[in-house]
Amino acid sequence: MSLASAITTAQTIFSNTGKQTAIVSQNIANVGSADYSRRLAMMGVDNDGQPYLKVQRAQNDALFKQTVASISDDAGQSRLLFGLQQIQSAFGGADYPTSPSTYMTAFRSSLQTFAASPSSITIARSAVADARDVANALNSASTVVDQVKATTDKEIGEQVVQLNEYLSAFEKVNYTVIGMLANGKDASDALDKRDSLLKSIAGIVGISTTMRQSMDTVIYTSDGSVLFETSARKVELVGKDGSSSPPFHVEIDNEELKPGTGGNTTAQGTLAALFQLRDDIAPMMQNQLDEIARGLIVSFRETDQTIPEENREPGVPGLFIDSSSTDMPTAGTISTGLAGRIKINAAVDDNPMLLRDGGFNNTSTSTNYTYNRDSVAAYTGRLDGLIEQMGTPQAFDATADIGGTATVMGYASNSIGWIEQLRKAATSADETKGAMVAQMQQTLSNETGVSLDEELSLMLDLEQSYKASAKLLTTVDEMLKSLLDMVR
Structure with missing residues (x-):
C-alpha cells in the first residue's frame, strides 16, 4: 500500500466513522421514542471499488400493520x-x-x-x-x-x-x-x-x-x-x-x-x-x-x-x-x-x-x-x-x-x-x-426501536475503529518524517 492510498483509506475511515457515530448518537437520543425507528449505517462498495455508507431505517411492515x-x-x-x-x-x-x-x-x-x-x-x-x-x-x-x-x-x-x-x-x-x-x-x-x-x-x-x-x-x-x-x-x-x-x-x-x-x-x-x-x-x-x-x-x-x-x-x-x-x-x-x-x-x-x-x-x-x-x-x-x-x-x-x-x-x-x-x-x-396493543407495541419496538445496550456497544466499536485510523495516520506521519530525514 502506498503512503497516498494509506492516507486516503484513513480519511475514508474517519469520514465513515464520523457518519456512523452521528447515526448512533441520533439513535441514542431517541431511546424510548415510540415514533422513532432505528437507523442502521450500512457499508458497501460502489462499482469503482470505493466504499460508501448508506443509512437504512429499521422497519417491519407486517408488525406495524x-x-x-x-x-x-x-x-x-x-x-x-x-x-x-x-x-x-x-x-x-x-x-x-x-x-x-x-x-x-x-x-x-x-x-x-x-x-x-x-x-x-x-x-x-x-x-x-x-x-x-x-x-x-x-x-x-x-x-x-x-x-x-x-x-x-x-x-x-x-x-x-x-x-x-x-x-x-x-x-x-x-x-x-x-x-x-x-x-x-x-x-x-x-x-x-x-x-x-x-x-x-x-x-x-x-x-x-x-x-x-x-x-x-x-x-x-x-x-x-x-x-x-x-x-x-x-x-x-x-x-x-x-x-x-x-x-x-x-x-x-x-x-x-x-x-x-x-x-x-x-x-x-x-x-x-x-x-x-x-x-x-x-x-x-x-x-x-x-x-x-x-x-x-x-x-x-x-x-x-x-x-x-x-x-x-x-x-x-x-x-x-x-x-x-x-x-x-x-x-x-x-x-x-x-x-x-x-x-x-x-x-x-x-x-x-x-x-x-x-x-x-x-x-x-x-x-x-x-x-x-x-x-x-x-x-x-x-x-x-x-x-x-x-x-x-x-x-x-x-x-x-x-x-x-x-x-x-x-x-x-x-x-x-x-x-x-x-x-x-x-x-x-x-x-x-x-x-394486545401493549404487546404489539413492545414487539414492534424490539424489532425497530433503539436498544441502548446495542448502541453503546456499537459506539465502542466505532471508537476502536477511530483509534485504528488514528494509528494508521500516525504511522504514515512517522514514515513521511523518516523519508524526509533521509532526503535531507
Whole structure:
C-alpha cells in the first residue's frame, strides 16, 4: 500500500466513522421514542471499488400493520368503556347505590312500614321523601344520559376536525417521502412522521394501508372507504336533515361511518365508539328510564271510586306525575323524556296522608278519587294496593331491549343488569385489547426501536475503529518524517 492510498483509506475511515457515530448518537437520543425507528449505517462498495455508507431505517411492515390495527381496537374499546362508566356514574358507580331500582326498593319498604302504622304522619312524610328520591333519581339519570349524548356530539365534531388535520399533514409528509426517495435522499425522518400519523389516524378510525412502488401509501377505512389516495378524502359531518348541525353521522368519501356494536365492541377507533354511545347505548338507556317512569305513574295512578270497577281504567296520575301533562301516558309505549319530567304530586307535601287515603285528583266539588271514604285512621287498603301494584306485571315497550312484560321493580332491576352486563363485557374486552396493543407495541419496538445496550456497544466499536485510523495516520506521519530525514 502506498503512503497516498494509506492516507486516503484513513480519511475514508474517519469520514465513515464520523457518519456512523452521528447515526448512533441520533439513535441514542431517541431511546424510548415510540415514533422513532432505528437507523442502521450500512457499508458497501460502489462499482469503482470505493466504499460508501448508506443509512437504512429499521422497519417491519407486517408488525406495524398489526400494531396499527390493535391501536384502533383499543381506542374504540377504551372510549366505549369510558362512556359506559359515565352512565354508571348516574347511578352512583359500583353497586349502583343511587339507581332508581335502589330507591324504589327503599320506597316500597317505607310503604310497608306505613301500612303497618297507617295513622303515623311521621312515617307518611318519610314515605313521601322516599318517593321524591325515586323521582329525583330518574331525573338525575336522565340528565346524565343527556350529558353523555351532548359530550359525544361535541367530541364527534372535534374528532372529525382532528382527523382532517391528520390527513392533511399525512398528504404533505407522503409527498415528502416520495420526493426524497426519488432523489436518493434519506427519508427516515419523514417515514417516522408518516408512521406516527398513521397511528394517530388509527386511534380515530379503523384503517388498513397499501404501499405502492414509489413508497406512496394508500389508506382505507376498515369499512373499505378510501381515506387517502394521492390526496386526502374529505371527512365531514352530515346532519339528519341535510345540515351539519347537530351532527347525525360522519361520511368519509361519501360513505357513512358505521357505529360499533356490543360490549366487546366492533368499533375500530374512537369515532365508531362515539356513535355507538350516542345513537345506540345512551338512547336505549333513556328509553329504559322513560319506561321506568311510565311504570311508576301507572302503578300509582288513581281511578274514580264512584263508577263500576270495569270502567275505571286507565285512571289518572296520582302520586307520580308528568310535569308537562296531566294525562296518563300511553300504555306500553315509550314516552320520550318522561324520566326527566317525572315528579311527585305537590299536593302530598301539604297532606302526606293522601298516600294512604287517595284523592290527589279530588276537586272542591268531588271526592271521587278518595279510597278511604270513611276516613278510617287504620285504613290500609290503598297502601296495600300500591305495594301490590309495584309487584304486579305490566306491559313495557319491547324496543327498550329488556323485555315486554315485568313488574316496575323488576324492570328497573333489569335496566341496571343491562348496563352492568355491557360494562363488564367492555371492561374485560378493554383489558384484553389494552394488553394486545401493549404487546404489539413492545414487539414492534424490539424489532425497530433503539436498544441502548446495542448502541453503546456499537459506539465502542466505532471508537476502536477511530483509534485504528488514528494509528494508521500516525504511522504514515512517522514514515513521511523518516523519508524526509533521509532526503535531507
